[in-house]
Amino acid sequence: MSLFSPRTHARLKSSTAPSASSWQSGTGNALHRRTVVPPWFINTASLILMGLLVLLSLSIGVADFSWSGILQSLLTQSANSDSSLLLVSRIPRTIAIILTGIAMAVAGMIIQVVLKNRFVEPSMVGATQSAALGLLVVSLLFPASALIVKMGVATIAAVFGMMLFMLLIHRIPPTDFLMIPLIGIVFGGIIEAVTTFIAYQTESLQLLSVWQFGDFSGVLAGRYELLWLTGALCVLAYIIADKLTIVGLGDNIALNLGISKRQVTWIGVGMVAMMSAVVVVTVGMIPFIGLVVPNIVSRLMGDKLRRSLPAVALLGASAVLLCDIIGRSIRYPFEVPVATIFGVVGTVLFLWLLLRAPSEQ
């Protein structure tokens, strides 16, 4: 299945599925069909953009670096300071950024589909906050435990947090759009408050801030590899994309098409929990990606995951790349956490999404 096959699928949104339009209407007026930009076009553009950003990301940094040195190293088949810098610091950082961007954007898309709500993302369903709580607790109780153990605990905590949230919103009709994100924000806030309290009592607030403000300054070869897990999860998401789409269309449709809603939902929740946990453990929380990116892509390509997931992944990667490049250059040679930059950029984008909606009518 190539990324660029110009598949002109009719959108799954059928007139016989009024429930389908319910969560998709967030992307505009349900009565006016938007022109859907062909995916190959968007994906090609995203890829070119990402390629440029990758080159930029490899070139920007505090240490001295020149591409001519790399060329020399390639020609002479020997390592020099430029090539080792590339391998130790620049390439790992760039890969970590790309994987994080992909993971957070795809996780956002999954959770939006599973909850049938356009306004949620992993940090609004208690996932990232619960992961940080799990991480703090395991760091305080077993400080010497391996990273993979910490990640496991964080994942379990994130799953529990999301389960709790699902129970909370169980009674809310899916048509009540704004209640779910609002409850999510409050829920996340409560978990964060518990975490902060524990950290406050144990003088570990600063350690907590390491996970609460995502940044890539600590990424080196050998310190980010856990993130490849999220890549694998994204592939899995692509494999089960159709099932997720159908679950997103509503309970009745899923039932009629023989998809177990419960099963798919839990798989989705598990994936989101794991992605959030891995990202929090390795680089820290980065808010808004999971909210903004899927919304932009839906607006351009509709809601069929099989078609839009690659675009979500590419755009997510580009967005984080861009923000990290800004964070690296704005106060050179010091860094500004990418979470801070994305907080600002994401806010602007989100406002644009909200304000742009009525103008389509």
Add this chain to the structure above:
Amino acid sequence: MPTPLLSSRPTASFFKRPLLTAAMTALLATVVAGCSSPESNDSEPADAKTENPTADESQNVANNDAVSVEKIMVNTVKGDVELAMNPSPLVVYDMTLMQDLAALDVAVDGMPGGLLLKNLHSETQPDPKSVGTVFEPDLEALNAMQPQAILVGSRMAEKYDELSSIAPTLDMSIDTANIYESSKQRLHDLGALFGKSDQAAKLQQNIDGLITETKSLTKENKGTGLVVMVNGNKMSAYGDKSRYGFIHTVLGVPMADDKIADAPHGQPISFEYIQKANPDWLFVIDRSAAIGEDGIGAKAVLDNPLVAQSNAWSKQQVVYLSPDSYLAFGGYYQWMQDLTTIKDAFTNAK
């Protein structure tokens, strides 16, 4: 026809959300995150000499009351404050001041509970009661105690007004940009306030002597220095106006990068920065050790090919400062401990 989802009213909450988050984050960051940088106060240098009441106990001022109380001027961030000597019960909320008082062997009746640092109160004095945390005073406990004086520093300085309504409160924050003069002044004043001026002078001599010794070593060993704090897997750099500025200002170690501005939590840096700045000396504060977490130590975090390229690493000139110095900077024990650490490191330098 379905109602358009994005009617104007509900979206308002979303407009607010990012702002709210930003505001909350900012709040959290400032209020909770243990910022302990004194506001850039116009802390006047030590020219404003306090009247040193020589321990002249024979000076009995005739008074209607049974006991005469000698008053004394104390230099604080908010100007000079007049206070009766030997205030008791005494409450202290700042670890720097606690160290000085412990060294002076002064009884402290109330301090925050659950502090993890050593040398915060004198062994020979009764244990203090808990009166809240380093950020939040327990007003009930304070009210029950009825202290005669409350000493606050950087972290608790924000609560000055609140505490002032209970008892005379002295904001004796250390000015990090001028840490030597500032801490000297505080130690002197505390000595005077509790009638232990001689002891305070002796303690100051210990500090001065050690500074002179250390300086003679740092002077001859030419080489730049960089102060970094390792927190989790991330790092930040501290400049000459920070709480670790004394390494540059007092001991005269040149800065590897003189553009580091002051921030309570340092400036976030990458490992490439260390490679580029290439300090001859790396002074490390292991923040996770400061909270008793011995998981990923600073050593493991710094042990990577980029840091290895710096002179400091290749010459094994990496100095691990006591984690306590983060909270009790400028306190007597902290001076002695950090200076000794640095002196030993420079003594062993090749």
